[in-house]
Amino acid sequence: MLVLVIVATAFIRQPPPHKLTYLQLVIPKGWPRPTINIFANNPLTEEGFQLGRKLFYDARLSRDSNFSCAGCHQQFAAFATYDHDFSHGYNNSFTTRNAPGLFNLAWQKELHWDGGVNHIEVQPLSPLTAENEMATTLADVLKKLKRDTSYIRLFKIAFADGSINSQHLLKALAQFTGSIQSYNSRYDKVKRGEDTFTVSEAEGYKVFSARCNSCHTEPLFTDNSFRNNGLFLNKKLMDKGRMGITGNPIDSLKFKVPSLRNIPLTFPYMHDGRLINISKVIDHYRNGIDTAQPTLDPLLKKRLVISNQEKVDLMSFLLTLKDDVLTHDPRLKQPD
Amino acid sequence: MKTTLRLFAVYFSLFFFGVVSVKGQHQPNIKITFVNYTNGYPLVLDSGFTNCWKENFTVQVFKYYISNIGLQTTDQQIHREPNSYHLVDERDSNSKSWSFYLPAAKYDSLFFLIGVDSLKNVSGAQTAALDPLNGMFWTWNSGYIMFKMEGSSPQSSVINNKMEYHIGGFSGVNSTLKKTRLALSETAISVSDKSLTEIIVRFDIDKIWQAATPIKITDTPVCTTPGTLAAGIAANYSHAFDIIKIVQQ
Numbered sequence: 001m002l003v004l005v006i007v008a009t010a011f012i013r014q015p016p017p018h019k020l021t022y023l024q025l026v027i028p029k030g031w032p033r034p035t036i037n038i039f040a041n042n043p044l045t046e047e048g049f050q051l052g053r054k055l056f057y058d059a060r061l062s063r064d065s066n067f068s069c070a071g072c073h074q075q076f077a078a079f080a081t082y083d084h085d086f087s088h089g090y091n092n093s094f095t096t097r098n099a100p101g102l103f104n105l106a107w108q109k110e111l112h113w114d115g116g117v118n119h120i121e122v123q124p125l126s127p128l129t130a131e132n133e134m135a136t137t138l139a140d141v142l143k144k145l146k147r148d149t150s151y152i153r154l155f156k157i158a159f160a161d162g163s164i165n166s167q168h169l170l171k172a173l174a175q176f177t178g179s180i181q182s183y184n185s186r187y188d189k190v191k192r193g194e195d196t197f198t199v200s201e202a203e204g205y206k207v208f209s210a211r212c213n214s215c216h217t218e219p220l221f222t223d224n225s226f227r228n229n230g231l232f233l234n235k236k237l238m239d240k241g242r243m244g245i246t247g248n249p250i251d252s253l254k255f256k257v258p259s260l261r262n263i264p265l266t267f268p269y270m271h272d273g274r275l276i277n278i279s280k281v282i283d284h285y286r287n288g289i290d291t292a293q294p295t296l297d298p299l300l301k302k303r304l305v306i307s308n309q310e311k312v313d314l315m316s317f318l319l320t321l322k323d324d325v326l327t328h329d330p331r332l333k334q335p336d
Numbered sequence: 337m338k339t340t341l342r343l344f345a346v347y348f349s350l351f352f353f354g355v356v357s358v359k360g361q362h363q364p365n366i367k368i369t370f371v372n373y374t375n376g377y378p379l380v381l382d383s384g385f386t387n388c389w390k391e392n393f394t395v396q397v398f399k400y401y402i403s404n405i406g407l408q409t410t411d412q413q414i415h416r417e418p419n420s421y422h423l424v425d426e427r428d429s430n431s432k433s434w435s436f437y438l439p440a441a442k443y444d445s446l447f448f449l450i451g452v453d454s455l456k457n458v459s460g461a462q463t464a465a466l467d468p469l470n471g472m473f474w475t476w477n478s479g480y481i482m483f484k485m486e487g488s489s490p491q492s493s494v495i496n497n498k499m500e501y502h503i504g505g506f507s508g509v510n511s512t513l514k515k516t517r518l519a520l521s522e523t524a525i526s527v528s529d530k531s532l533t534e535i536i537v538r539f540d541i542d543k544i545w546q547a548a549t550p551i552k553i554t555d556t557p558v559c560t561t562p563g564t565l566a567a568g569i570a571a572n573y574s575h576a577f578d579i580i581k582i583v584q585q
Contacts, residue, residue: 041460118478121460125468125475138469166469170461245477247510247563 020158021046025106028183030191031219034106038120038178042171047158050335052176054154055169057334060144062134063090069127069173070334072099076327078262079103079180085273090135096237098273100258101266103182103326107220113255113271115226116245121174138166145169180332182261183219184325187317191219197320204317207310211285212260214299221260221321227297228253230289234272241271252295264322278318282311364435365527367534368405368446370424371432371580372398374541381426387545391553393499397486398426399472400539401465403456404449409441410524421452423465423472435532444524446535447517450574451482454506454513477562479504482512483573485541492557499553503569505562512566514574525582536581543576544569 023044027033042048055061059068072087072095073079079102081087086094097113111117117126127133128141145151146164156162158172189195197205208216217223226242233240233253242251255271269275275284285304289296306314326332372379375386379395386392401423406416417436425431456466457479472481483503492499505512518537527533545551549568559565 116477118458119460122468122473122475122478125473129475142469165463166467167461167463170468174460247561 020048023049023179025179026181026183028188028219031183032107035109038106038174042121042174044175044179045158047154048172048175049179051151051154051158052172052174053332054151054335055173056176061128061136061141063136063140066090067134069124072127072133073102075329075332076265077101078182078265078323078326080262080266082265083267085268087133089130089132091131093132095132096239097271098268101262102177103180103261103323104220104259105180106178107224109224110256113258114241114245115256120178121170123177124170124173138169142166142169180326182323182326185261185323186320188219188323190320198316200313200316201320202317203310204313204315207306207314208317211304211306212314215257215297216260222257224257226251226254226256228255228293228295229285230291230293230296230300231270231274231284232290234274237272239271250295253293254295260318261321262323262326263318265327278315279311282306282314286311362437362529364437365440365529365532366407366438367433367435367532369433369534369536370402370539371536372424372426372539372541379426379541385541387553388542389545389552389554391489391491393487393489393491393553395426395485395487395541397484399470400424400450400483401452401472401480402448402450403452406447407438407443407520407527408445408447410444413441415439415441420448421456421465423470438527440526440528442524442526443520445517445519446537446579447515450514450516450570450577451504451506451512452480454511456480457506474502474504479506479562482506482570485544489553489557491553493554494557498557500558500560501569502560503566503573505566510562510564510567512562512570514570516574516577518577518579520579521582525584532585534581534583534585535579536583538578538580539573540576540578544572547572547575 020043023046025034025039025044056069056073059065059071061068067088067090072081074082076082081099085098086096087099089095100113105111105120109115111120111123112126117123125138128136128138142164145155151164155164155168155172159168186195190197215223215225215227215229228241231253240252242254242256243249245251263269263278267277269278269281275281285300286306287303289300289303291301291303379385379398381395381398384392384394401421403421404416405420406414408414415438422434423431452466456462461468466480472484473479474481481502481504483501485499485501487499488497489499490497494500503512520535525533548571549565551569551572556565559569
């Protein structure tokens with residue numbers, strides 16, 4: 001019998017066409033629809049997601065097999081690098097920007113602090129090939145994957161023609177990162193009527209709505225625009241943000257407004273991680289803004305007036321944006 | 337066992353239909369060939385040439401995208417090559433020519449885009465000519481490098497006398513996308529179903545240096561970001577193409 005099975009499987013060289021399990025992005029109640037469908041040419045499936053997950057956690061995607069995506073994007077930190085202004089990359093190097101948390105990417109039009117990446121599928125090309133990140137080449141990664149029987153199997157299951165190529169690699173990674181969603185913080189539960197704010201949180205929410213919401217707009221806590229919030233130019237990095245992409249001086253020192261979801265987990269803050277805690281961030285908006293900058297956002301031309309009591313309340317509100325469901329989601333953990 | 341049999345049936349019918357559909361398909365009857373020239377001769381990689389400013393240079397890498405190819409008939413009908421994306425790479429002779437099928441008619445012009453259209457620059461991971469494996473995709477500022485020339489020149493002040501032009505950018509005033517239209521000849525050419533017509537297009541590198549944006553290696557040995565300079569170089573080479581020969585068999 002066994003022999004028969006072996007003979008039969010040898011005969012059927014190709015696995016029989018199987019059904020893919022299609023998945024759907026959750027659009028939480030009251031949220032806008034994403035402006036573009038990042039899965040339009042990359043149908044989200046359980047099989048693609050699981051392949052992407054394995055790739056995301058696999059350090060062999062770097063030159064010396066020490067750096068996985070997950071090394072810099074840690075689940076317990078909402079997929080930011082916990083407690084690091086800059087992350088460690090290949091050969092004792094550092095990144096030159098702070099690693100942002102990864103969630104709700106399906107609502108972003110452009111990725112990276114300067115919006116230089118125009119599609120989630122091509123994003124991994126940047127960390128994979130950067131000398132101070134994973135320092136490898138696509139060709140090298142594909143060579144490693146093609147030698148691995150478990151990847152041969154997983155690519156076959158996830159994609160129609162089953163081959164291990166750059167497009168499938170990038171699409172699988174996009175299925176994983178694009179499915180990381182955050183909509184279960186205490187703030188969300190309050191909005192859904194499943195929880196209530198404390199008095200201080202409720203006061204802080206008022207301060208937030210008046211002073212911060214115009215840029216860190218609910219429910220995503222970003223309006224996805226590029227703005228200058230008045231940080232002094234970091235002379236070591238000379239990072240002018242959006243201008244590096246557009247070449248237009250009106251974009252000098254503008255950076256993507258980051259989401260404030262999971263903010264208690266993603267310190268230190270700003271594109272270069274210069275502010276170590278939320279208290280310092282609020283002090284920046286109260287009295288640290290460099291009002292001499294020509295591209296400073298008009299909303300911040302007058303520094304924000306926030307009393308000490310309001311600051312305390314605002315801080316307790318911001319703590320409600322932490323999403324424990326995301327950080328403990330077993331589907332997003334390192335696969336066994 | 338039953339499933340095996342059923343599979344055989346499936347394979348058999350697939351095979352059968354495969355044969356039928358191939359029969360229904362047309363043979364390619366038009367061939368496009370690109371040849372790169374400098375100093376009046378076909379470019380030879382790794383050997384010395386001189387530009388109009390008397391600067392010496394050697395080319396090591398010479399690649400560019402040609403896409404969205406079409407031909408127009410004498411009665412203004414346009415026929416396009418399906419899925420028309422090609423990376424012409426001087427190192428790879430197979431990359432410099434390809435064929436496809438055109439409905440039989442009289443054609444009087446050939447047009448194509450030098451570069452990759454903006455849609456494909458923003459649509460995520462692609463394959464074949466557009467595969468990022470080809471080293472023609474920027475990672476820090478997503479988009480294709482439309483034209484790449486690398487080499488060296490004693491006139492270059494950059495380390496190792498490098499000369500490096502990576503021309504790209506697909507939107508706004510600094511777009512490097514250039515549509516080119518070339519007349520096929522004084523008299524239109526007849527393309528038939530039975531024979532192959534080959535159109536040989538020349539890319540004259542000499543035209544890159546001296547045009548609306550003069551490029552001297554001494555002053556600009558490197559251009560690797562989208563911007564006005566890149567747009568200027570693209571405008572220069574948009575006039576560097578012409579048809580040198582049409583061969584009808």
